[in-house]
Amino acid sequence: MTLLRFGPRELHTTDRPSSTAQWTTFGRTLELGRPEDERIVSDAYAPVFLSGTSRRLMAPLRLAEPLVRVAERSTFSALATSGLCRHAFIDEQLLEALPEVEQVMILGAGYDSRAYRFRRSIGQRPVYEVDLAPLSRRKAQIVAAHEDLFGRARIQRVEIDFRTQSLRDQLTGSGFRIGAPTFVVWEGVSMYLTPAAVDGTLQALASVCGSGSVLALDFWQRVAGRAAYDQVRRVGERAMRVIGEPIGFSIDATHAPGLLAGFGFEVVDLAVATDMTRRFATAGRHCDAGMYVAAARLA
Ligand SMILES: C[S@@+](CC[C@H](N)C(=O)[O-])C[C@H]1O[C@@H](n2cnc3c(N)ncnc32)[C@H](O)[C@@H]1O
Numbered sequence: 001m002t003l004l005r006f007g008p009r010e011l012h013t014t015d016r017p018s019s020t021a022q023w024t025t026f027g028r029t030l031e032l033g034r035p036e037d038e039r040i041v042s043d044a045y046a047p048v049f050l051s052g053t054s055r056r057l058m059a060p061l062r063l064a065e066p067l068v069r070v071a072e073r074s075t076f077s078a079l080a081t082s083g084l085c086r087h088a089f090i091d092e093q094l095l096e097a098l099p100e101v102e103q104v105m106i107l108g109a110g111y112d113s114r115a116y117r118f119r120r121s122i123g124q125r126p127v128y129e130v131d132l133a134p135l136s137r138r139k140a141q142i143v144a145a146h147e148d149l150f151g152r153a154r155i156q157r158v159e160i161d162f163r164t165q166s167l168r169d170q171l172t173g174s175g176f177r178i179g180a181p182t183f184v185v186w187e188g189v190s191m192y193l194t195p196a197a198v199d200g201t202l203q204a205l206a207s208v209c210g211s212g213s214v215l216a217l218d219f220w221q222r223v224a225g226r227a228a229y230d231q232v233r234r235v236g237e238r239a240m241r242v243i244g245e246p247i248g249f250s251i252d253a254t255h256a257p258g259l260l261a262g263f264g265f266e267v268v269d270l271a272v273a274t275d276m277t278r279r280f281a282t283a284g285r286h287c288d289a290g291m292y293v294a295a296a297r298l299a
Pocket of ligand 1 (some may be wrong): 011012017018020021024025107108109110111112130131132135160161162163186187188189192193
């Protein structure tokens with residue numbers, strides 16, 4: 001019997017690039033409409049990665065900017081604010097760690113443009129952008145088509161499916177220096193993996209990164225609660241299945257240091273939604289309790 005399934009197949013079994021990566025670059029593009037001193041993140045490269053649909057959606061939002069600004073302060077926009085604040089947190093961690101590391105690795109890189117935004121600070125350090133093949137290839141095509149904008153950067157693209165392939169194997173031949181101190185970004189990815197893939201990735205990081213490496217990441221946590229928005233969030237979590245990117249992993253913020261310590265990473269900074277709001281949010285916006293960020297150092 002054939003079972004009917006609505007919506008796209010799960011991301012890692014298709015040849016389409018991630019929709020959630022499109023959402024995050026959309027959020028960073030929308031942020032560019034604000035005055036510079038009000039932006040949580042300022043990513044001039046974000047608009048180049050927009051799909052046709054995103055561009056069509058962006059146009060009316062730009063026209064309705066005053067209304068968008070009001071909506072962005074509501075609880076229903078908190079997740080979008082969290083997405084921006086986690087990016088700002090990781091930017092901060094990257095700049096702090098750079099003097100101590102020899103290379104940068106961005107796992108589930110999506111349309112992350114740090115290799116270009118921080119070109120000067122990164123200097124000669126190579127950047128390894130790791131993602132599923134369809135996303136990696138779309139990004140490579142866009143970057144190649146806009147050489148005037150992106151210029152040249154030392155980027156190696158590594159294709160992987162974290163669920164089925166080993167990071168260590170996939171890095172072979174990429175030039176990645178096993179054992180060198182590395183800054184690792186793992187942003188907006190772990191929630192889409194299985195617990196086994198999360199463990200496998202942390203295990204691989206502990207084996208390929210050298211002592212003093214720093215991992216900056218975010219995690220998703222389940223939030224109990226009866227407020228209207230808590231219920232909307234739970235429905236939203238289930239609805240992620242419809243776009244083929246279901247939530248597969250979450251961990252309470254109080255347990256994250258233990259998980260990371262199990263793989264040799266000591267948490268040096270952890271910010272839950274209230275901290276993220278205080279540290280990075282602007283213009284009356286606030287973060288969602290479901291997302292938090294951490295930075296951890298490999299002993
Ligand atoms: C929400 S996006 C985040 C993109 C980027 N890090 C950012 O913050 O803008 C999730 C990313 O994880 C990647 N991803 C999801 N599942 C993956 C898997 N099984 N293996 C490798 N990458 C995966 C997607 O292709 C996508 O680029």
